[in-house]
Amino acid sequence: MKKLVLLGNEAIAQGAIDSGLSGAFGYPGTPSTEIIEYIQRSPEAEERKIHKIWSANEKTAMEEALGMSYAGKRVLVTMKHVGLNVAADAFMNSALTGANGGIIVAVADDPSMHSSQNEQDSRVYGKFAMMNILEPSNQQEAYDMQRYGFELSEKFNLPVLLRITTRLSHSRADVVRGELLSENKLSMPKDPNQFMLLPAFARVKYKKLLALQPEYDKVSEESPFNNFTDGKDKSVGIIACGLAYNYLMENYQDNECLHPILKISHYPIPRKMVEKITSECDSILVLEEGMPLIEEMLKGYLGNPLNIKGRLDGTVPRDGELNPTIVRKALGLGQFKSNPIPEIVEKRPPALCRGCPHIDSYKALNTSLEKYGKGHVFSDIGCYTLGFLPPYNAISTCVDMGASITMAVGAASAGLFPSVAVIGDSTFGHSGLTGLLDAVTHKSNVVIIIVDNDTTAMTGMQDSVVTGMIEDICEGIGVEKEHIRIFNPLPNKHDENVKIIEEEINYNGVSVIIPRRPCIHVIGKNKKAGGKK
Amino acid sequence: MKKDIILSGVGGQGILSIATIIGYAAVENEMFLKQAEVHGMSQRGGDVQSHLRISDNKIYSDLIAEGKADLIIAVEPMEALRYLPYLCTDGWMITNTKPYINIPNYPDIESVIAKIDEQPKKVSLDADMIAKEIGTVKCMNMVMLGAASPYLDLPVEKLKEGIRTVFGRKGEKIVNMNLEAFDSGRKAAENK
Numbered sequence: 001m002k003k004l005v006l007l008g009n010e011a012i013a014q015g016a017i018d019s020g021l022s023g024a025f026g027y028p029g030t031p032s033t034e035i036i037e038y039i040q041r042s043p044e045a046e047e048r049k050i051h052k053i054w055s056a057n058e059k060t061a062m063e064e065a066l067g068m069s070y071a072g073k074r075v076l077v078t079m080k081h082v083g084l085n086v087a088a089d090a091f092m093n094s095a096l097t098g099a100n101g102g103i104i105v106a107v108a109d110d111p112s113m114h115s116s117q118n119e120q121d122s123r124v125y126g127k128f129a130m131m132n133i134l135e136p137s138n139q140q141e142a143y144d145m146q147r148y149g150f151e152l153s154e155k156f157n158l159p160v161l162l163r164i165t166t167r168l169s170h171s172r173a174d175v176v177r178g179e180l181l182s183e184n185k186l187s188m189p190k191d192p193n194q195f196m197l198l199p200a201f202a203r204v205k206y207k208k209l210l211a212l213q214p215e216y217d218k219v220s221e222e223s224p225f226n227n228f229t230d231g232k233d234k235s236v237g238i239i240a241c242g243l244a245y246n247y248l249m250e251n252y253q254d255n256e257c258l259h260p261i262l263k264i265s266h267y268p269i270p271r272k273m274v275e276k277i278t279s280e281c282d283s284i285l286v287l288e289e290g291m292p293l294i295e296e297m298l299k300g301y302l303g304n305p306l307n308i309k310g311r312l313d314g315t316v317p318r319d320g321e322l323n324p325t326i327v328r329k330a331l332g333l334g335q336f337k338s339n340p341i342p343e344i345v346e347k348r349p350p351a352l353c354r355g356c357p358h359i360d361s362y363k364a365l366n367t368s369l370e371k372y373g374k375g376h377v378f379s380d381i382g383c384y385t386l387g388f389l390p391p392y393n394a395i396s397t398c399v400d401m402g403a404s405i406t407m408a409v410g411a412a413s414a415g416l417f418p419s420v421a422v423i424g425d426s427t428f429g430h431s432g433l434t435g436l437l438d439a440v441t442h443k444s445n446v447v448i449i450i451v452d453n454d455t456t457a458m459t460g461m462q463d464s465v466v467t468g469m470i471e472d473i474c475e476g477i478g479v480e481k482e483h484i485r486i487f488n489p490l491p492n493k494h495d496e497n498v499k500i501i502e503e504e505i506n507y508n509g510v511s512v513i514i515p516r517r518p519c520i521h522v523i524g525k526n527k528k529a530g531g532k533k
Numbered sequence: 534m535k536k537d538i539i540l541s542g543v544g545g546q547g548i549l550s551i552a553t554i555i556g557y558a559a560v561e562n563e564m565f566l567k568q569a570e571v572h573g574m575s576q577r578g579g580d581v582q583s584h585l586r587i588s589d590n591k592i593y594s595d596l597i598a599e600g601k602a603d604l605i606i607a608v609e610p611m612e613a614l615r616y617l618p619y620l621c622t623d624g625w626m627i628t629n630t631k632p633y634i635n636i637p638n639y640p641d642i643e644s645v646i647a648k649i650d651e652q653p654k655k656v657s658l659d660a661d662m663i664a665k666e667i668g669t670v671k672c673m674n675m676v677m678l679g680a681a682s683p684y685l686d687l688p689v690e691k692l693k694e695g696i697r698t699v700f701g702r703k704g705e706k707i708v709n710m711n712l713e714a715f716d717s718g719r720k721a722a723e724n725k
Binding site: 335349386 | 544567570577578590593595614622635636638639641644648
């Protein structure tokens with residue numbers, strides 16, 4: 001087979017396609033987006049009619065995947081780490097229902113928060129749900145783990161969590177393809193109770209899940225992705241997980257590492273291997289991307305007589321992603337000489353693009369709110385979050401998907417006036433509808449501005465599920481028709497747009513304003529295939 | 534042969550095309566490749582960089598360690614300086630001198646150029662101007678690739694093949710313009 005040069009995310013996608021995938025479900029979110037985008041572009045996926053349309057949010061995606069698994073097919077679910085919070089209800093319970101067709105839940109974490117609100121570690125979720133976790137260290141493993149993951153999922157009849165991080169998601173390397181597998185045939189679960197979680201059934205399933213744990217240990221002990229390499233110098237033994245293994249080996253490119261190394265890319269942690277390295281070495285250095293999961297397990301609540309180094313004792317920084325320089329320091333090796341950044345270099349934060357419709361929406365909003373002072377606008381997650389930065393300083397909050405509307409409802413109930421929400425079209429489709437329903441049923445005095453640029457812009461122009469339906473949705477939820485206002489955010493319409501916003505601020509009830517103009521990147525750019533419409 | 538390269542610029546300036554073409558030439562030359570990119574929020578006018586590593590031997594890390602880059606190829610002068618900690622002490626800095634000013638506190642361009650001139654090994658050129666003479670500022674990135682090409686130790690023909698592959702979809706005219714940009718950049722660097 002010819003070598004392909006693929007991003008880590010693309011390797012996951014190609015690996016899944018080659019391993020008999022029947023459908024991929026997900027919601028775009030950096031750094032996970034390219035998995036489904038690749039499947040949407042793939043001629044093989046098109047020919048096989050693999051399902052590849054974006055879902056409304058991560059929870060619906062996870063549930064749709066469960067349905068596809070119920071029908072016996074292999075399915076991939078993709079999301080970013082904070083998306084797993086949205087999908088958590090379905091995800092946690094999927095450990096009890098288990099899978100019929102294989103399920104891989106691919107979650108991309110973003111340590112150092114390059115494009116995220118936090119840096120939570122999805123391995124914690126995997127452990128919480130008692131699932132097998134795979135954490136590839138390179139693009140080839142990301143590819144190979146699809147077949148392995150589907151087989152593992154079908155062996156235990158349980159979903160498998162695949163955890164990757166930004167640098168693997170967005171780094172290319174050559175990948176060799178393996179054997180092509182055909183898709184599963186449609187088949188119902190053998191056990192008609194499998195997906196039934198009435199308490200009496202759930203209790204039985206939980207016991208079954210608990211009883212499986214020793215089996216898990218055995219599989220992880222024998223996993224091709226966990227390796228122990230012995231070394232003469234037992235003063236330090238090194239445990240390196242996923243991507244951290246590369247940063248470790250990078251530092252021994254020219255001279256052999258004399259320390260024993262345990263590479264972990266399949267969890268639960270391989271107990272016997274861990275026992276071996278900890279019993280033979282005087283101290284242990286744990287290198288893991290994200291939170292100190294293994295380090296905390298080794299240390300235990302009461303402490304471990306072993307000298308364990310890592311993120312908790314400061315050998316490695318407590319937060320942020322790893323890199324070869326940090327790992328080199330932790331290994332006690334000398335740093336390479338170089339020069340610092342000259343002082344004249346200034347920060348260059350991301351900004352709204354020239355000609356962006358959000359700029360004109362914010363200018364109109366700022367004028368309308370001038371007399372009330374700052375602090376009245378709750379916002380959300382998308383390009384428009386950049387409206388917090390100068391020169392706009394137009395919004396005050398960004399918490400999680402959908403929180404703009406609900407926080408505005410809460411603040412209005414506390415007596416804040418005006419209480420305004422700014423949310424994007426795609427985010428509204430993801431998590432805004434239920435909040436709007438609350439606004440209507442609570443009869444809140446809020447102005448909800450749905451900035452509609454016809455796309456999911458920040459993640460790279462994916463179709464938005466609500467395109468063309470926003471007014472109908474709002475009306476259907478119960479917003480009065482005369483208080484659903486639409487305007488075109490353009491500089492020459494500033495005054496009339498300000499007037500519309502002012503009128504709605506002065507209406508005591510739920511108003512929805514829809515500034516509508518396509519993202520400048522949508523115009524002239526062919527929308528990627530596979531989406532809705 | 535092994536080259537560790539930092540590519541840098543501002544989101545939207547086209548550093549990923551440079552990376553793709555060098556990567557294409559390296560893979561065609563039967564070398565190993567790792568190319569870490571920036572996707573997401575920073576692409577909206579923020580500073581972006583790509584760690585591009587090519588080698589005859591297996592490469593482990595997707596990121597280059599500080600002090601280990603052989604080359605910085607920057608399509609914007611301040612963005613060349615931002616990654617100085619990565620450049621090894623005898624590494625080359627290949628940079629465009631035309632600033633991309635999208636922040637209110639962009640430093641005085643004279644002092645930025647002065648800092649670049651302090652580099653012992655550097656090639657600096659106004660790639661925007663060269664690109665405009667050829668047709669459009671859009672091919673500035675290929676001018677920079679051409680300027681960097683003498684330092685890549687890759688066959689020029691393979692790099693040009695990469696340009697044909699990347700721009701092929703856009704038609705013969707665009708391909709030729711980018712090839713011309715490449716040649717002009719290479720010539721400008723050789724005359725430095």
